[in-house]
Amino acid sequence: MVETATSSSIKKKELKGRRLYVPTMAYEGAKFVAAAMRSVGIDATISPLSDEKTLELGGKYTSGDECYPEKVTLGDFLKVTEEPDFDPNKVAFFMPSAGGPCRFGQYAGYAQMVMDELGYGDVMILSPTSTNSYDEVGENATELMRTAWRGVVVGDIMRKLLLKTRPYEINKGDTEAEYEKGIDDLCAVLEKQGISDRKRMSELVKALEIIRERFRKIPAKYDPEFPLIGVVGEIFCRLNNFSNENILKVIESLGAETWLSGIAEWIWYTNHDQLERLRKLGKGFSTQMMVAKIKNSVQRNDEHTLMEVFHDDFKGYEEAEDIKTILNNSLPYLPYYGCLGEMVLSIGGAIYMYNKGADGIADISPFTCMNGIASEAVAHHVSRDHENLPIRTFYFDGTQSDLERDVGIFIELARNYKRKKTKKRVYPSYFGVS
Numbered sequence: 001m002v003e004t005a006t007s008s009s010i011k012k013k014e015l016k017g018r019r020l021y022v023p024t025m026a027y028e029g030a031k032f033v034a035a036a037m038r039s040v041g042i043d044a045t046i047s048p049l050s051d052e053k054t055l056e057l058g059g060k061y062t063s064g065d066e067c068y069p070e071k072v073t074l075g076d077f078l079k080v081t082e083e084p085d086f087d088p089n090k091v092a093f094f095m096p097s098a099g100g101p102c103r104f105g106q107y108a109g110y111a112q113m114v115m116d117e118l119g120y121g122d123v124m125i126l127s128p129t130s131t132n133s134y135d136e137v138g139e140n141a142t143e144l145m146r147t148a149w150r151g152v153v154v155g156d157i158m159r160k161l162l163l164k165t166r167p168y169e170i171n172k173g174d175t176e177a178e179y180e181k182g183i184d185d186l187c188a189v190l191e192k193q194g195i196s197d198r199k200r201m202s203e204l205v206k207a208l209e210i211i212r213e214r215f216r217k218i219p220a221k222y223d224p225e226f227p228l229i230g231v232v233g234e235i236f237c238r239l240n241n242f243s244n245e246n247i248l249k250v251i252e253s254l255g256a257e258t259w260l261s262g263i264a265e266w267i268w269y270t271n272h273d274q275l276e277r278l279r280k281l282g283k284g285f286s287t288q289m290m291v292a293k294i295k296n297s298v299q300r301n302d303e304h305t306l307m308e309v310f311h312d313d314f315k316g317y318e319e320a321e322d323i324k325t326i327l328n329n330s331l332p333y334l335p336y337y338g339c340l341g342e343m344v345l346s347i348g349g350a351i352y353m354y355n356k357g358a359d360g361i362a363d364i365s366p367f368t369c370m371n372g373i374a375s376e377a378v379a380h381h382v383s384r385d386h387e388n389l390p391i392r393t394f395y396f397d398g399t400q401s402d403l404e405r406d407v408g409i410f411i412e413l414a415r416n417y418k419r420k421k422t423k424k425r426v427y428p429s430y431f432g433v434s
Contacts, residue, residue, distance in 0.1 A: 018092040018124060020044040021080055023073045026239035028158045028183050029263050032151030033094075035190035039147050040140040044094075047076040050242035054079065055398050061114045068366035068397050069236035070107050072243055077111060081120060088115075092124035146197060147190060149267070149299050150204060153306045154186050156262035157208065160317060161215050161310075163260060167226060167252040170219040178218060182211040201305060208309045216313070222431045227414040230353030231260040232346040233364035234371055237396055239263070244364050244396050245403055251362070254404075254411045259317060259358065261349050264303065268323035269345060271296050276337075316426035320352055332385075333378040343374040347382060350391060357425025360390040360414030367397035387421055390414050 020042055024030040030046045037044035048054075050072055058075025077093050080086060095108040108127040115123045158179060166175040189203045229251055237243045238260065248258045271292070278289045307314070320326050326348035327336040336344045350361040363379065365372025376393040383391050390413040394406070427433040 015042065015092055015124065015126065018043065018090050020092040020094055020126060021047045021077065022094045023047050023076065024049060024240065025069075025236045026155060026159065026263060027241070028179075029152060029155035029239070031183055031187055032155045032190055033148050035187040036144060036147040036151045038191040039193055040144045041193065047073070047093075048079045050076055050240070054242070057082075061117075066110070067369065068243060069234070069240070070110065071398070072236075072240065073107065074111055074114065078114075081115075081118065081123075088120040088122040092126050094126050096127060143197070146298070146302070147200065150201070150302055150306065151186075151190050152263050152267060153303050154190075154204065154208065156264050157306065157310065158182055158186070158211075159260060159262060160314065161211070163248065163258050164313075164317060165215055165218055165220060167255075167257045168220040168222045170221055174218045175215075178211070178214050182207075182214070185211065201302070204306060205309060208306065212309055212313060216430075220430075224425075224427060224431050224433050227256045227359035227411060227418050228357065228425060229256050229258050229411075229414060230350060230358040230361045231258050231364060232349045232353075232361060233261075233375070233393075234342055234366055234369050235263070235266055237366050237369075238364040243366070243398075244394070247362070247364065247394060247403065247407065250404055250407050251411065254408055256359075256411050256414065258362075259353060259356075261345070262319070265319070265323070265326070265345060265349070266342075267299070269327075271299070272323050272327070273340075313428060313430075315428040316356065317428075318356075326352055333382055334374065339374065342371040346371065346375040347378060350379075350382060350389075351386065354386045354389050354423060357421075357423050358389075359418040359421070359425075360392070360410060362410065363391065363393040365393065365395055367395040369395075387423070388417065389421075390417050 020034075020037060022030045022034045022037070022044060024046050027046075027049075034044040034046055054072055054075035056075070057078040058071035058073075061074060061078070062071045073095070080091060080093075093111060095111055108125050112123075112125045115121060115125070161182070162175060162179045169175045185207045186204065189200060189207050192200065192203075195203075231238055231248065241248070248260065251258050274292050275289070275296070278284065278286065278292065283289055307319075326345060328348070329351035330336055330339075330344045330348035333347050334344050336348075346363055350363070353361060363372060363375050365375075372393055372395065379391040379393065383389050390410060392406075392410045392413075394403075
């Protein structure tokens with residue numbers, strides 16, 4: 001008898017002896033999180049890269065009412081089940097979860113239900129908010145979380161290096177080659193077992209310094225006439241190249257540069273939300289609050305240490321020092337104490353990038369995404385209040401569209417805006433702009 005989703009989801013399953021697949025929301029981020037998991041003895045790897053087979057399999061078990069990222073992640077998981085040596089008892093899928101109204105909170109439960117219906121009830125769905133989260137990690141949970149956080153930060157760094165260099169490279173492919181090499185070097189550090197936090201940080205910094213020098217040597221012709229396009233939106237769709245039909249490369253092909261909101265922003269947002277919830281519960285001076293603040297402080301110190309390697313290279317690309325800057329930016333349009341999630345970060349982030357000299361904002365979201373719809377609803381007001389900054393929402397659902405045409409029109413608007421704006425961009429020294 002095939003077990004029901006409910007009975008399968010609540011029964012005890014062990015991670016030991018299983019290979020854990022991490023969804024490739026952001027390619028480099030998934031690689032680094034999997035490496036962090038290997039550092040505590042978990043056999044982790046990334047899910048198969050998305051392709052047309054992903055949509056075919058995901059489409060069989062979704063109705064179209066689900067969020068597009070659900071279709072993509074489920075399809076990639078189902079590709080694993082079709083491998084010749086697939087054994088439900090030796091496979092686990094990593095699928096974080098969250099509360100609130102966003103459909104993301106249903107991904108883990110729905111994936112388990114599909115596995116149950118297919119007769120794969122012994123497959124484990126590992127979710128950080130489920131009762132079996134990190135059961136097999138035990139005393140290594142704190143170490144894993146810190147290493148994974150460092151993986152998130154270096155993932156954002158590698159993406160930033162890629163996007164600030166690739167549009168200007170002289171020899172096509174040089175930047176991505178160094179990017180892949182850097183990912184391998186950092187994975188080798190993150191996956192090491194039995195080393196101290198201090199030692200791992202020292203090795204990460206050394207690896208980043210070497211990567212920095214290699215990127216500096218890439219032959220490139222930096223052009224300050226290229227518009228800078230800030231990219232915000234739903235976190236999966238904006239970071240997953242397959243889901244957004246490689247829109248960043250499309251933008252680059254039309255003579256522009258992109259600045260993509262990273263994953264760390266979301267972590268800072270959830271940390272802020274945790275502190276606010278504790279205060280509302282009257283736990284402002286509780287042990288829980290103390291632990292949360294210590295975690296926040298440790299993460300901030302780690303981020304500063306890793307980012308400092310690129311102090312000169314990221315001049316003009318600095319991220320907000322405090323998530324409150326982003327949240328306060330959103331206040332006149334989507335107050336963060338009432339509106340929750342990516343809609344607030346998208347609007348606040350768009351205004352932050354405007355102040356850093358961005359020439360346009362591309363908001364990337366899955367079709368029917370409520371965060372994207374809410375952001376689009378106020379985008380006109382944000383644009384009006386910020387010198388008519390071009391803001392365009394791009395929705396994706398896996399169907400073909402004339403993306404190059406739509407992006408081309410948007411880039412022309414950004415070029416026109418660039419010529420008359422008052423918020424000037426600060427350029428790194430390698431642009432040769434005084």
